Amino acid sequence: AYLKGCPFFGNLEVVALADLDRSKAEARARESGVPRVYEVSELLADPEIEIVVNLTIPRAHASVALAALQAGKSVYNEKSLALTREEAKRLLAEAASRGLCIGCAPDTFLGAGIQTCRKLLDEGFIGAPVGATAFFSCHGHENWHPNPAFYYQKGGGPMFDMGPYYLSALVNLLGPVRRVTASARRTFPTRTITSQPYSGGIIEVEVPTHLAGVMEFACGAVGTLTTSFDVWAAEHPRIEIYGTEGTLMVPDPNGLGGQVRAWRGGEWKDVPLAYDFTEPHRGVGVADMAWAMQDGRPLRASGELAYHVLDVMESFHDAAEQGAHVAVGSTCERPAALKVGPVKEMLRKV
Secondary structure (H helix, E strand, C coil): CHHHHHHHHCCCCCCEEECCCHHHHHHHHHHHCCCEEECHHHHHHCCCCCEEEECCCHHHHHHHHHHHHHCCCEEEECCCCCCCHHHHHHHHHHHHHHCCCEEECCCHHHCHHHHHHHHHHHCCCCCCEEEEEEEEECCCCCCCCCCHHHHHCCCCHHHHHHHHHHHHHHHHHHCCEEEEEEEEECCCCEEECCCCCCCCCEEECCCCCEEEEEEEECCCCEEEEEEECCCCCCCCCCEEEEECCCEEEECCCCCCCCCEEEEECCEEEEECCCCCCCCCCCCHHHHHHHHHHHHCCCCCCEHHHHHHHHHHHHHHHHHHHHCCCEECCCCCCCCCCCCCCCHHHHCCCC
């Protein structure tokens, strides 16, 4: 998805791939026309490379990103930024000390669907935000993913897997979270893999697989977020925002487009998307980061945003374990909204 997406924006050139399994990098390079395949150490030593897009599994995010920063490269991590607050803090400190940028997925809040919702909120279309609800549910990934065990280990579970999409969208729409509480459970102690090539394998489940949380936003709105790998079927909306004058139905934050709907004045209406970026690939966050590095301004899918999202997720788990409200220690600025126009041009305008 990144190999398709990054060249779209015109300010990124993918020059090299690296993987622990070199044959995988070579195969992908042939498919995508990437000119170089490196060992990781070779990639980090190449002085021409300015940004490393780190698509490793979650438990490797911090170590790979730290090595890239120490090699003088800016880094864009896949979600989440790291497994723990401590790892993430070290990455932010390392980047700051070296004058480098660190960004992090998801960047889907920069798509046409959620940016249209942001525009409506900023214009006061539903009045002042009162509350929000958000739901992600499925029955896990062991029936389709080729190697699903990590989804049930530290750094996995439905909150760490899908929470970043929902929380990044909510922070973009409503601002930072100041306090949370939650309840959680681990419904099935083991999972049986039915996908290939590990069909029949047993996964020991280490993390909660159903979590229901409550958030108090700094703006005063109160939100709920449920994430689950234990639900066979559900018909909840992905995200709804409730205001003093209406309701906003936000499309799936795992995508860039989607249908926006709003209730105001007694009826629901479909709202046309105000932006053009609905392509089903990744890379807008990396492109925005490259412009930010060139123009000396804050990036939108920033390490600070990703750290706050990680802090909220950790705080949900802490609250569930403690049976208490937990103050979220971090905060962040809402990412700058995109101005209306072609995304390739609007990324440069803040």
